[in-house]
Amino acid sequence: xxxxxxxxxxxxxxxxxxxxxxxxxxxxxxxxxxxxxxxxxxxxxxxxxxxxxxxxxxxxxxxxxxxxxxxxxxxxxxxxxxxxxxxxxxxxxxxxxxxxxxxxxxxxxxxxxxxxxxxxxxxxxxxxxxxxxxxxxxxxxxxxxxxxxxxxxxxxxxxxxxxxxxxxxxxxxxxxxxxxxxxxxxxxxxxxxxxxxxxxxxxxxxxxxxxxxx
Amino acid sequence: xxxxxxxxxxxxxxxxxxxxxxxxxxxxxxxxxxxxxxxxxxxxxxxxxxxxxxxxxxxxxxxxxxxxxxxxxxxxxxxxxxxxxxxxxxxxxxxxxxxxxxxxxxxxxxxxxxxxxxxxxxxxxxxxxxxxxxxxxxxxxxxxxxxxxxxxxxxxxxxxxxxxxxxxxxxxxxxxxxxxxxxxxxxxxxxxxxxxxxxxxxxxxxxxxxxxxxxxxxxxxxxxxxxxxxxxxxxxxxxxxxxxxxxxxxxxxxxxxxxxxxxxxxxxxxxxxxxxxxxxxxxxxxxxxxxxxxxxxxxxxxxxxxxxxxxxxxxxxxxxxxxxxxxxxxxxxxxxxxxxxxxxxxxxxxxxxxxxxxxxxxxxxxxxxxxxxxxxxxxxxxxxxxxxxxxxxxxxxxxxxxxxxxxxxxxxxxxxxxxxxxxxxxxxxxxxxxxxxxxxxxxxxxxxxxxxxxxxxxxxxxxxxxxxxxxxxxxxxxxxxxxxxxxxxxxxxxxxxxxxxxxxxxxxxxxxxxxxxxxxxxxxxxxxxxxxxxxxxxxxxxxxxxxxxxxxxxxxxxxxxxxxxxxxxxxxxxxxxxxxxxxxxxxxxxxxxxxxxxxxxxxxxxxxxxxxxxxxxxxxxxxxxxxxxxxxxxxxxxxxxxxxxxxxxxxxxxxxxxxxxxxxxxxxxxxxxxxxxxxxxxxxxx
Numbered sequence: 001x002x003x004x005x006x007x008x009x010x011x012x013x014x015x016x017x018x019x020x021x022x023x024x025x026x027x028x029x030x031x032x033x034x035x036x037x038x039x040x041x042x043x044x045x046x047x048x049x050x051x052x053x054x055x056x057x058x059x060x061x062x063x064x065x066x067x068x069x070x071x072x073x074x075x076x077x078x079x080x081x082x083x084x085x086x087x088x089x090x091x092x093x094x095x096x097x098x099x100x101x102x103x104x105x106x107x108x109x110x111x112x113x114x115x116x117x118x119x120x121x122x123x124x125x126x127x128x129x130x131x132x133x134x135x136x137x138x139x140x141x142x143x144x145x146x147x148x149x150x151x152x153x154x155x156x157x158x159x160x161x162x163x164x165x166x167x168x169x170x171x172x173x174x175x176x177x178x179x180x181x182x183x184x185x186x187x188x189x190x191x192x193x194x195x196x197x198x199x200x201x202x203x204x205x206x207x208x209x210x211x212x213x214x
Numbered sequence: 215x216x217x218x219x220x221x222x223x224x225x226x227x228x229x230x231x232x233x234x235x236x237x238x239x240x241x242x243x244x245x246x247x248x249x250x251x252x253x254x255x256x257x258x259x260x261x262x263x264x265x266x267x268x269x270x271x272x273x274x275x276x277x278x279x280x281x282x283x284x285x286x287x288x289x290x291x292x293x294x295x296x297x298x299x300x301x302x303x304x305x306x307x308x309x310x311x312x313x314x315x316x317x318x319x320x321x322x323x324x325x326x327x328x329x330x331x332x333x334x335x336x337x338x339x340x341x342x343x344x345x346x347x348x349x350x351x352x353x354x355x356x357x358x359x360x361x362x363x364x365x366x367x368x369x370x371x372x373x374x375x376x377x378x379x380x381x382x383x384x385x386x387x388x389x390x391x392x393x394x395x396x397x398x399x400x401x402x403x404x405x406x407x408x409x410x411x412x413x414x415x416x417x418x419x420x421x422x423x424x425x426x427x428x429x430x431x432x433x434x435x436x437x438x439x440x441x442x443x444x445x446x447x448x449x450x451x452x453x454x455x456x457x458x459x460x461x462x463x464x465x466x467x468x469x470x471x472x473x474x475x476x477x478x479x480x481x482x483x484x485x486x487x488x489x490x491x492x493x494x495x496x497x498x499x500x501x502x503x504x505x506x507x508x509x510x511x512x513x514x515x516x517x518x519x520x521x522x523x524x525x526x527x528x529x530x531x532x533x534x535x536x537x538x539x540x541x542x543x544x545x546x547x548x549x550x551x552x553x554x555x556x557x558x559x560x561x562x563x564x565x566x567x568x569x570x571x572x573x574x575x576x577x578x579x580x581x582x583x584x585x586x587x588x589x590x591x592x593x594x595x596x597x598x599x600x601x602x603x604x605x606x607x608x609x610x611x612x613x614x615x616x617x618x619x620x621x622x623x624x625x626x627x628x629x630x631x632x633x634x635x636x637x638x639x640x641x642x643x644x645x646x647x648x649x650x651x652x653x654x655x656x657x658x659x660x661x662x663x664x665x666x667x668x669x670x671x672x673x674x675x676x677x678x679x680x681x682x683x684x685x686x687x688x689x690x691x692x693x694x695x696x697x698x699x700x701x702x703x704x705x706x707x708x709x710x711x712x713x714x715x716x717x718x719x720x721x722x723x724x725x726x727x728x729x730x731x732x733x734x735x736x737x738x739x740x741x742x743x744x745x746x747x748x749x750x751x752x753x754x755x756x757x758x759x760x761x762x763x764x765x766x767x768x769x770x771x772x773x774x775x776x777x778x779x780x781x782x783x784x785x786x787x788x789x790x791x792x793x794x795x796x797x798x799x800x801x802x803x804x805x806x807x808x809x810x811x812x813x814x815x816x817x818x819x820x821x822x823x824x825x826x827x828x829x830x831x832x833x834x835x836x837x838x839x840x841x842x843x844x845x846x847x848x849x850x851x852x853x854x855x856x857x858x859x860x861x862x863x864x865x866x867x868x869x870x871x872x873x874x875x876x877x878x879x880x881x882x883x884x885x886x887x888x889x890x891x892x893x894x895x896x897x898x899x900x
Contacts, residue, residue, distance in 0.1 A: 037244070038251045132796035133259045154252050156394035185783060186255035186800060187387065192241055201239055201259075 002068040007075070013066050020048055020061035028074045031083055031107045033090070034144040035062045036193050039153050045090075045144055047083045047107065051076025058082060084111045090142050092116040093167065094196075095123055098140065103195035121167065131179040134191055135205055140198035143169040147190035147199050159184035171198075216243050216726065218659045218667040219257040220316060220652025221786050223538030224366075224388045225661025226253045227726070230653065230672035237261045237653065237672060247727050248366050248661055254387035255797065256786055261653060263634075263794035264673060270634060270648035271677025281636075281646060286678065289645050293603075294692045296628040296644070297333065300601040306580075310337035310590045310599055313551035314606025315345075315540040317682055318657030318669055320702035322542070322549040323557070323709055324686040325605055331575045332695035336553050336562050336584030337599075340546040341607045342538075343587045344614075347871035348505040349536040350547055350559070352514030356756050357527070358749025359715075360559050361544060361664040364497070364533025365730065365741045369396050371531035374418075374493035376404040376486070378517065379428060379503020379877075381411040384783045386501075386537045386662075393499075402493070404486045406431060407503060408778055409807070409849055410842045419486045422844050423476040425776045426765025426878040429509055432516040433762055434472030435487045437464045439523055442484075444491035446525030453748065454522050456757035463759045475762060491524050495531030502539060502780070506876040508766040510868045515758040522755045528744035538662040540787070541652070545660030548716075548731070549709065553584030557713040570712055577695065586872045587613065588865075591622035601628040605682065606649070608788045610638035611855050614863035614874035615830055632685055635790055638855055648679035651791070655681045657702035658724065660731070664740070666719055667728035765878040766866025769846070773828065773880035775812065777862060778849045780877075785853035793854065804857040805838040807849040808883065813839045818885055826850075827882045831861030834886060848883060 001012045004019075006026035013022045018041060023030045034045035043063035050061045051073035058079035061072075073079075087108050091097070098105040108114075123139035143162065148171060151160040159182040163172045174182020190199045219226040227246030231239045240261055242253040263269075273289035274281040284292075300308050311329040313322040322340065329338040342350070350360040357363065369375060369392050382390030394416055397403050403417030406428075414420035423431050439445060440461060450457050469480030476483075490496050498521055504513050517534065518527075526532035538544055550556040560567040563581055572579050585593060587609070593599035595618075602623075613619050616638075623629060623642035631643040640646050652659075654675045658666045675681060680688075683705070687697050699705045703721040710719045718733040729739040747753035769776050784801040785792040792798070806824060808816075818824055820839045825832060826848075835850055835857055843849050852859035866875040 132799040133255070153395065155391045156398065180800070185383075185387065186259070187253070187391070188255065188258045189252060192251075192258075204239055 002066060004066050004070040004072060006072045017066050018062055019050060019052070019059070019064045019066055019070070019072055022066050023050065023061060023072060023074050029110070030061050030074050031111055032062060033087070033104060033107060033142070033195055034146060036146050036150070038193070039146065039149045042145060042149065046086050049076075049079035049083050050074050051079050080111065084113050087111055087113045088116050089118065092118045092120060093123055093142070095125065095139050098196045102197050104142065128173070128178055129202060131186070131202070133186060133202055134179050134188065135200050135202040136173060136179070137198050138170050140196045141170045142196055142198070143171070144195060146193040146195065147171055150189040150193045154189045155185065155187045157183050157185045157187070160190060215670050215672050217653070217670045217672060218541070219253065220541050220659070221256040221260070222386050223541055223543055223662040224248050224386050225541065225659060225663070225665060225667055226257050226388055227667065228253060228257055232672050235673070236265050243726070245726055247665065248663065249388050252388055252391060255784065256792060260792050260795040260797050262796070263791045264651050264653050265676065266794040268635060269676050269679070270636065270646065271679055272648060273678070274646040276644045281640070281643070289647060290689065290692050292645050293630050293689060297601055297603070297693065300628060301333065304600050306334035307337060308598065308600040309333050309335055309603070310585060311603040312587065312605060312607050312609070313338065313340040313546055315341045315543045315546040316652070317542065317546065317606050318655060318702060319542065319545040319549050319660060319666070319709070320657040320705040321655070321682040321686065322546040322551040323705055324683060324690070324697065326549065326551045327575065327697060328686050328690045328695075329603070330579055331577045332690040332693040334580065336580050336582060337590065338551055338584060339553050339587045339590070340551040341540065341612070342543045342547045343872065344612065344874055345502055345539040346505055346536060346543050347547070347873045348511035348868045349514050351871045352511045352518065354559060356515050356518035356758060357744060359743060360547065361731070361743070362533060362535045362662055363527050363743045364535065365663045366392060366535070368497050368531050368533035368535070369393055369401070372396065372401055372495050372497040373531065374402045374404065374490055374496035376406070376490050376496065376498050377413065378406045378432070378498070378500045380499055380501030380537050381407065381409070381780065382499070382537060383412045385539070385781055387783060389537060402489060404489060408844055408847050418489060419482060421478045421482055421486060423478055425778050425847060426507055427476040427762070428504055428507065428513045429516055429760065430467065430472050430475040430762040431478065431483070432513060432520055433464060433467040434469055434476070434483050435490065436460070436516070436520050436523060437467040437472070438469065438484050438487035439491045439520070440464055442488065445523050449525030450523065454755040454757060455752070456759065459759040460519060460757040463761060467762070495529060496526050497531060497533045497535060499535045499537060501537045503877060505868070505873055507878060508866050508868060508875050509763055510873055511870040512758070512760040515760060518755070519757050522757065527755075528742060530742070533742070536662065541661070542659045544662060544664060545658070548660055553586055557709060558715040574708065574712055588867060588872045588874070591619055594622035594625045597625065600626060602626055603630050603632070604639060605632040605686070608637040608639045608790065610641065611788045612852070612860065614860055614876060615865055616858065616860045617831060618865070632682060634679070637788070637790060647685055648675070648677070649685060650675040650679055650681045655683065657683065658706060663730060665728040665730045666724055666733070668721070668724050766875050767829070767864065767878050767880045769880045773882050775881050775883055776847050777826065777828070777879040777881045778847060778877050779852055779859055779863070780849065781853065782851050785851065787853070788855070789853035804835055804851045804854050804859065806835040806883070807838050807840050807843045809843050809845040809847070810839050810841060811845045812848070813837065816884055818883070823886050824883050825886050826862060828862040828864065828879050830864045833858045833861050848881065
């Protein structure tokens with residue numbers, strides 16, 4: 001065990017614990033987007049930045065291991081400014097604001113990101129409703145990789161892959177054949193982890209009527 | 215609301231989200247100890263059946279051959295009048311009841327109390343008879359207690375996992391995913407199954423024995439362990455008894471002899487034995503591919519031998535984990551819904567135990583064992599059994615030799631079914647009582663790692679349907695036996711009070727994570743059994759010296775292929791629930807898997823409808839050509855009633871527990887248009 005200080009509170013953490021785990025153990029909130037406790041830390045989104053005493057710049061909490069005596073500031077001004085800008089950039093690519101119940105919308109609200117200062121090209125609507133349970137709306141994908149990792153690390157079906165680069169980056173099920181014709185086992189772990197509803201239960205979409213439910 | 219999944223025996227904890235009186239969505243509970251924030255397409259998506267338009271919403275009474283809606287008062291009066299009449303005219307032993315492995319512990323406990331105390335007979339059984347009764351029998355013989363020796367978390371710590379007769383990625387998807395992840399992290403898998411199951415692709419060694427030869431496989435593994443010096447002598451000396459007799463028996467199971475019986479190349483068997491024995495920790499997992507055989511219970515005892523010889527039991531990563539079929543296979547039997555035992559497998563012939571139940575219930579109880587399910591059907595045909603109360607089990611679809619079952623049900627004077635849908639069995643019912651699905655009830659399920667977990671209702675039962683708990687307690691009251699419980703939690707308190715193994719179980723203590731029995735009075739539970747001693751007289755594990763014996767059926771000239779039955783990922787047993795969801799859009803029929811070599815020889819193309827004939831019945835199924843199955847074998851599922859797979863299954867059953875031999879049926883397969891006289895010559899292939 002080692003002892004670290006989070007926002008002035010001392011907490012004991014297990015060997016190998018990350019700064020994010022320490023912050024959560026101390027009851028402190030750290031914004032995250034690409035993190036899911038069921039998956040190995042990925043460190044891609046750079047939203048979970050925190051200040052660490054002695055470090056010249058903020059560090060991502062989800063991939064930084066704790067050191068004995070470390071002093072962590074979850075509300076470090078630079079960290080929060082950068083995290084807010086990252087979320088704002090992510091939102092700028094979406095054709096519509098993510099639904100209020102989604103993780104991305106909640107992180108944005110808590111960071112005080114209301115609208116983006118960088119209007120520009122947004123993703124075009126590209127929907128796949130072929131599967132009886134799973135809806136795929138590519139335009140809401142922010143390439144956090146959580147669905148791909150859920151499919152690989154939680155289920156082990158390897159049905160989803162990341163494709164494209166930059167603005168074109170997205171995910172694809174079964175080399176674009178759709179869920180049904182891939183190795184997908186319909187477990188729904190991807191929909192469960194998606195922070196934007198790019199993959200969601202088809203029955204939860206507004207266009208899905210009561211009568212259509214099965 | 216957080217509840218426990220009502221599909222397989224993994225016991226996933228689920229969060230239910232309700233909108234407008236129906237389930238909007240189900241998500242996995244992040245803190246579920248068995249599922250760790252994951253679930254499969256059945257638990258997550260297949261809940262629509264609860265509000266299917268054909269749900270039973272009112273009691274039904276048969277009149278002039280037809281079932282018509284009736285009031286609860288009328289239906290209950292009919293049930294009580296008929297049960298009392300049969301009891302008066304023929305005695306209490308002319309009545310029998312079946313509890314359900316899909317129902318809660320409290321439902322099953324109430325059902326056995328109804329049959330024992332209100333009716334007055336031990337003719338009570340449950341559907342674990344046809345799946346894991348051999349596991350229960352064998353583990354009690356070898357180790358003492360009827361349950362897994364460890365927990366699913368042992369999979370995460372095992373260096374090696376040996377899977378015999380189980381296909382977890384289809385039957386137990388969340389544990390299947392857990393095993394696959396363990397394999398990807400370096401756990402070496404040994405898969406033993408007539409079919410090349412998906413996990414074989416991620417494993418170190420796959421062995422494909424002939425169906426019905428599991429005993430020879432395990433004896434062969436034990437032979438190599440002994441021959442090559444891998445016996446944990448210290449463990450065997452300190453913790454076990456009967457090794458010498460087994461050692462003598464093992465002499466005759468050298469790899470060459472085993473290859474002769476099983477078809478497994480000697481070198482592969484040796485490699486598997488070495489891999490298992492040399493590992494620092496190794497777990498054994500099995501399913502119905504072990505139990506549903508003539509000597510299924512003996513193979514479980516042999517698996518226990520293998521674990522004891524190598525000292526791989528009662529340690530982290532070294533567990534014996536039977537994967538239970540239905541959500542509450544463990545609990546329905548734990549609760550005493552069995553003809554020979556009260557709660558925690560205590561014999562009905564045990565005077566002290568019987569007295570404790572008599573004191574609690576205030577009625578005299580029978581000291582004679584009751585009938586097992588197959589015996590009930592035989593007795594009904596013989597005219598000795600006159601009335602049955604069947605709760606949550608479609609015996610006319612799922613039990614073997616369904617022509618025989620139908621004749622038995624036909625022969626009854628009175629049949630009451632307590633169900634959520636009409637099914638094959640309700641065709642014979644005189645009264646049908648509309649009951650509730652798992653999403654509508656409260657109580658507990660016990661998963662395959664002996665964990666009591668809380669079930670909380672997300673919905674009310676539809677229409678006039680009631681919870682099973684309310685129905686059973688009401689029928690009991692009408693029969694003159696007041697159970698005196700307001701809620702299932704009162705029943706759970708009684709179970710804890712009367713059962714030392716569950717002494718510390720209560721609603722409050724179970725909380726979100728549940729408790730693994732034995733639960734001591736202070737509430738401490740038991741993730742791992744037998745770390746220091748076995749639960750048998752003297753504390754020693756027992757080596758059973760059981761030789762290989764051939765299965766009850768074998769291929770011959772007339773029936774040259776061996777049929778194995780099982781289930782697929784998208785559906786669940788009789789399909790009553792999953793067929794009424796969009797899972798049926800993913801898979802809408804049973805398929806007969808056949809190897810390309812057999813298919814070519816029989817002029818069968820992929821997708822052809824074929825005739826499948828066994829010694830007792832015939833049905834038609836669509837063929838699927840695949841190399842996952844070995845030549846000489848065919849496989850099908852039993853999810854769709856129109857397939858009538860169980861017409862093909864004969865009366866052969868486990869010698870100790872009467873669990874049917876669903877896994878070895880000699881069949882003749884041929885294209886449907888073909889006349890037998892003009893079909894190609896069939897050689898014996900196995």
